[in-house]
Amino acid sequence: MNQHNLEIFNRSLQRVTSSPAFFDCFYDNFINQSDEISRFFKNRDMAQLKKKLRETLFMLAETAEGRPGLTLYIEMLGRIHKRLNVQRKHFNMWEEALLEAVKIYDDEYDDEVLAAWLYVIDEVIETMFSALEEARLKAS
Ligand code: HEM
Numbered sequence: 231m232n233q234h235n236l237e238i239f240n241r242s243l244q245r246v247t248s249s250p251a252f253f254d255c256f257y258d259n260f261i262n263q264s265d266e267i268s269r270f271f272k273n274r275d276m277a278q279l280k281k282k283l284r285e286t287l288f289m290l291a292e293t294a295e296g297r298p299g300l301t302l303y304i305e306m307l308g309r310i311h312k313r314l315n316v317q318r319k320h321f322n323m324w325e326e327a328l329l330e331a332v333k334i335y336d337d338e339y340d341d342e343v344l345a346a347w348l349y350v351i352d353e354v355i356e357t358m359f360s361a362l363e364e365a366r367l368k369a370s
Pocket residue numbers: 267270271274275279282283286307310311314316320321322324351354355
């Protein structure tokens with residue numbers, strides 16, 4: 231991952247997560263987007279999910295490009311979401327909801343911050359999907 235974007239992402243992540251309400255805001259934004267999205271989260275342990283998402287974002291911020299452990303972890307997340315039947319359009323909605331929360335909770339939010347988050351999250355989404363596509367090719 232590009233070091234400059236990673237540093238901007240890292241600093242923004244520190245700012246937004248200094249407010250515990252950041253993750254509440256994100257999931258509220260996301261779940262309220264549609265009934266389809268809210269159904270994914272019925273009967274889930276949201277406190278646990280918020281904690282895991284927080285850990286994942288910090289892992290992204292602290293890990294330099296191409297660490298095999300991180301890639302394997304993200305590929306595993308891809309498989310978990312595939313089992314949940316999450317589709318690409320849902321990931322776009324997820325990213326939108328997350329960035330809405332960043333905009334609210336980062337008091338230094340600007341175009342550069344937005345670009346850094348997009349850079350990091352787009353790469354995560356691509357890594358999740360490339361794992362799924364490989365699995366499909368092997369199965370066929
Ligand atoms: C880049 C985008 C995403 C990231 C980084 C992410 C991250 C995570 C993480 C870390 C977990 C916990 C996995 C574990 O059990 O260890 C999780 C679970 C979950 N995610 Fe995501 N997620 C993303 C996108 C989505 C989308 C688009 C949806 C649905 C529309 C979704 C729905 C869920 C649900 C329902 C669970 C709970 C699974 C369970 O309770 O076992 N996620 N996600």
